[in-house]
Amino acid sequence: MGGPCSRTRPALKLFRKHPSACIWKRIRPHAIRGLSPSFAKAAQIDPSIAIGKLRWELSAREIEEDLASWQTHRDDLVAHRKFRDYRYWIGKGKTAQWISISGGPRYDDGGNFIGYCGSGTNITGQADVVIQIRLFSRIVDQSPVSVVVTDPNGTIKYVNPRFTEVTGYTQVEAIGMNPRLVASGETPITVYEELWAAIRDKRHWQGELRNKRKSGERYWEQAIIFPILDDHGEIAHFVGIKEDITVRKDVEIVLAERTRMVQRHYESLRALSDIAALPRVDASEQLTEALALGARHLGLPIGIISRIDENTYTVLHHKAPPEASLHDGQVFELGTGIL
Incomplete structure (x- = not known):
């Protein structure tokens, strides 16, 4: 005034x-x-x-x-x-x-x-x-995903509250630092090379990063990183939007390991079954033990090796609880329940 x-x-x-x-x-x-x-x-x-x-x-x-x-x-x-x-x-x-x-x-x-x-x-x-700026600011501040803004050199200029929740680093601790602050050393260097090549070329990059919280705990992030251009079309900032996917990733890793285990066990059983089919070779005991081992490792109540013919399948070897009422040589019509 x-x-x-x-x-x-x-x-x-x-x-x-x-x-x-x-x-x-x-x-x-x-x-x-x-x-x-x-x-x-x-x-x-x-x-x-x-x-x-x-x-x-x-x-x-x-x-x-x-x-x-x-x-x-x-x-x-x-x-x-x-x-x-x-x-x-x-x-x-x-x-x-x-x-x-x-x-x-x-x-x-x-x-x-x-x-x-x-x-x-x-x-x-x-x-x-x-009013729009204030609205966008609140959207970013209250976002359920982490938002990181850097200058063209990669120096952090802004992080939202969710970033602090996920990483443990406050705004004061993060601003002025490089995003390497949360790097775990477990993400392949080729991933970072592809990331920087894309965003420096004014394109977006999307992928997964294995990072580290302030506490030292490792976590997974799904990230999309892209440049913000000024009025002259030059890069003014980079923005990273990241979601903590650790729980989902852990489940995926367990499922992938379970799938590999099933595949290896199937291949072993298939080999034993082929051996058992040879003349004058009795491998029924080994097959039963393998079925029991597989059922125990995979957390399954039953394991069966069967032969399928047109509309029926025949139980060749099995491992199942007594109430299943199964025996080797038993024949079922396709589509019939076993338990």
Whole structure:
């Protein structure tokens, strides 16, 4: 709120004519003492209603305010400090206006604080952009996936709260560091080479990374990393969106190992079965033991080696609990349940 401010009546008249100026009076802390016509017009408020009111009594209460910015502004006022470009909504409903104000304290000849004066600008036209920015900021801050923003050299400029939850590193610890902060050394170097080649070529990269939390615990991430270009088409930032997939990955690893075990066991049984089919070779005991071992390792209640003929299959060797009522040589029609 820079502008001519004085306690003398001639100067006060000049003040009232000064573009978009306003003043608070000490009689009621921070109450509005006067408004210039241009400020009243810019804010679309009636001076007769505003005089004597506190600034926040004129705020558009139905519009959410940036509480952190508001608290900083209140602290400045209480401490009688200068402030610049404080933004707030004034008025009600569809006529509410977004105002930017700057100002400083004024003192009498004895050094006593007597109020503030300065200038204000109507910036309602910027509101939609700012509201969108605030919305996008909340989306990122409250996202269930980690978001990391770096400069073109890979220096971290921003991490969201989810990053801290997953890695254990706070924003203060992460900002200024390289994403290698969470590298475990277990991701192949070729993966990183492909990643950097893609994003430096202004393409996105997607894949899995084996990383390490601050605690030292390893975890898996599904990541998509892409460049943000400036107005000239040059890379300004890189953004990484990452999801902790450790639980899913662990399940996949267990299933893959189980599949390999089944395959190896099947191949062993197939070989034993071929041997047992040879003339004058009795491998039934070995087959039964192999079935029992496989059932135990795989957590299965039954194991069967059978021969399928057209519409039937014949049990050649089996390992099953007594209630299954199975015996070698038993024949079933295809589609018939065994247990």
